[in-house]
Amino acid sequence: MNVAVFGAGYVGLVTGAVLADLGHQVTLIEVSPEKINAIREGRSPIFEEGLDALLGRTLAKQTLSITDHPQEGVQDADVIFVAVGTPPLPDGEADLRYVRQAALSIGRSLTGDRQQVIVNKATVPIGSANLVEVWIQDGYREGHGGVPPQEWYAVASNPEFLREGTAIHDTLYPDRIVLGADQEWALERLKALYEPILGQTFPAPPEAPRPHGVTEVPVVVTDRISSEMIKYAANAFLATKISFANEIANISERVGADIVEVMRGIGLDTRIGGRFLQAGIGWGGSCFGKDLSALTVTAEEYGYRPRLLHATRDVNGDQRLLAVKRLQEELKTVKGRRVAVWGLAFKPGTDDLRDAPALAIIDELLRLGARVQVYDPIAMNNLKRQYPELEVEYRETAEDALDGADALILATEWPEFRDIPLSRIEAHLGRGVIIDGRNLWDPEEARRAGLKYRAIGR
Numbered sequence: 001m002n003v004a005v006f007g008a009g010y011v012g013l014v015t016g017a018v019l020a021d022l023g024h025q026v027t028l029i030e031v032s033p034e035k036i037n038a039i040r041e042g043r044s045p046i047f048e049e050g051l052d053a054l055l056g057r058t059l060a061k062q063t064l065s066i067t068d069h070p071q072e073g074v075q076d077a078d079v080i081f082v083a084v085g086t087p088p089l090p091d092g093e094a095d096l097r098y099v100r101q102a103a104l105s106i107g108r109s110l111t112g113d114r115q116q117v118i119v120n121k122a123t124v125p126i127g128s129a130n131l132v133e134v135w136i137q138d139g140y141r142e143g144h145g146g147v148p149p150q151e152w153y154a155v156a157s158n159p160e161f162l163r164e165g166t167a168i169h170d171t172l173y174p175d176r177i178v179l180g181a182d183q184e185w186a187l188e189r190l191k192a193l194y195e196p197i198l199g200q201t202f203p204a205p206p207e208a209p210r211p212h213g214v215t216e217v218p219v220v221v222t223d224r225i226s227s228e229m230i231k232y233a234a235n236a237f238l239a240t241k242i243s244f245a246n247e248i249a250n251i252s253e254r255v256g257a258d259i260v261e262v263m264r265g266i267g268l269d270t271r272i273g274g275r276f277l278q279a280g281i282g283w284g285g286s287c288f289g290k291d292l293s294a295l296t297v298t299a300e301e302y303g304y305r306p307r308l309l310h311a312t313r314d315v316n317g318d319q320r321l322l323a324v325k326r327l328q329e330e331l332k333t334v335k336g337r338r339v340a341v342w343g344l345a346f347k348p349g350t351d352d353l354r355d356a357p358a359l360a361i362i363d364e365l366l367r368l369g370a371r372v373q374v375y376d377p378i379a380m381n382n383l384k385r386q387y388p389e390l391e392v393e394y395r396e397t398a399e400d401a402l403d404g405a406d407a408l409i410l411a412t413e414w415p416e417f418r419d420i421p422l423s424r425i426e427a428h429l430g431r432g433v434i435i436d437g438r439n440l441w442d443p444e445e446a447r448r449a450g451l452k453y454r455a456i457g458r
């Protein structure tokens with residue numbers, strides 16, 4: 001099938017490259033010249049395990065190409081994905097300007113030569129499929145005058161659930177594919193597009209071996225509004241699960257329970273499940289905060305105050321700054337102290353800094369007058385580029401970051417941190433303090449190594 005994808009970011013690039021690898025003919029449409037140049041050279045502009053290899057292969061097979069001319073991609077496409085960003089506006093509402101631009105250019109390029117399905121893959125507020133339809137009509141009117149006939153196109157919803165760091169794996173072996181559309185032909189087209197994934201009929205690529213036992217992928221076929229809501233509900237639930245673990249961690253600390261034991265104890269209950277129950281300095285990333293805000297705004301537009309969603313966000317906000325509070329308790333004076341921060345990305349396996357807890361911690365440390373020395377194996381260049389004014393010292397290695405430090409805050413649990421013996425940390429920090437924001441280390445071992453160690457909820 002011919003596929004066009006608006007936006008070659010974390011979602012669009014991975015979706016496009018995976019579909020191209022499965023044999024579809026994919027054209028990415030992107031506005032950033034840097035991203036276009038990098039992708040044309042087979043270099044992924046984002047850090048995502050296996051993506052360079054996948055790009056190299058699909059470019060060589062000539063099933064993937066990239067352009068900045070929407071019409072080039074759209075005119076022959078059977079399916080057009082909109083995978084542009086939907087960042088939050090100051091009031092929490094999703095900013096739909098990029099979705100609108102994409103929809104207008106789709107409308108301008110509609111010709112009726114073939115029936116086309118336009119798919120919202122970006123996370124868009126409930127009801128956005130209707131808006132996209134209107135914007136497509138506006139674009140058509142600009143380009144051609146009049147209204148495009150209904151049978152030329154359909155707008156569908158197909159939310160994305162991939163996780164950065166395991167994005168290729170998640171795209172090939174998703175827990176489910178959700179499709180929301182009103183026209184039967186559009187649903188059939190999307191099922192056919194995803195058939196290799198739904199039936200698991202493709203040979204697994206070297207970057208993403210097929211997990212044992214995956215023989216098919218369930219598809220949820222529904223209406224557009226429910227499909228849009230599924231995405232928000234999923235992210236709200238996951239964020240709530242983590243905030244719940246943190247709430248219990250805060251109580252556990254006070255009564256002398258160990259949150260790691262407690263969450264293991266409840267996670268083995270199949271009704272609860274053990275994932276997303278890690279206590280720590282909270283969730284971040286480009287999706288949870290933004291989607292929680294957008295869902296809250298939607299609820300309030302309809303006169304409903306979503307108390308649970310507010311609580312999820314409040315718990316998370318406090319949790320981020322818990323690391324700094326701990327530091328104040330231990331060091332008393334933070335002003336003029338050197339604090340190492342290990343990890344900047346919102347989670348391991350990605351270079352994404354959007355809404356990363358480490359950023360809130362660094363801001364607070366700087367506000368309190370600390371000197372901050374940072375290290376992250378992948379995300380440091382992004383920090384330099386995105387926050388050039390931030391007065392932190394960049395260190396080449398994790399151990400360099402400890403040099404001269406009075407304390408260490410672990411903000412992201414990159415695997416390489418686990419490999420550094422606690423005795424090495426002690427050699428640098430001496431009687432300094434470790435604030436383990438991700439419960440990476442065993443408290444007993446840390447104390448045996450002579451460190452002043454503080455964890456979350458244990």
Ligand SMILES: NC(=O)c1ccc[n+]([C@@H]2O[C@H](COP(=O)([O-])OP(=O)(O)OC[C@H]3O[C@@H](n4cnc5c(N)ncnc54)[C@H](O)[C@@H]3O)[C@@H](O)[C@H]2O)c1
Nearest residue numbers: 007008009010011029030031084085086098101122123160
């Ligand atoms: N990142 C994730 O893990 C993830 C997971 C699931 C869903 N989502 C959702 O997917 C959407 C995209 O997220 P992302 O992380 O990939 O964003 P991103 O910022 O990485 O990528 C968006 C891309 O769209 C491009 N773009 C903007 N306007 C354009 C236009 N008019 N034409 C063509 N390209 C344009 C940007 O230059 C950018 O490269 C969001 O709605 C997000 O909530 C993201």
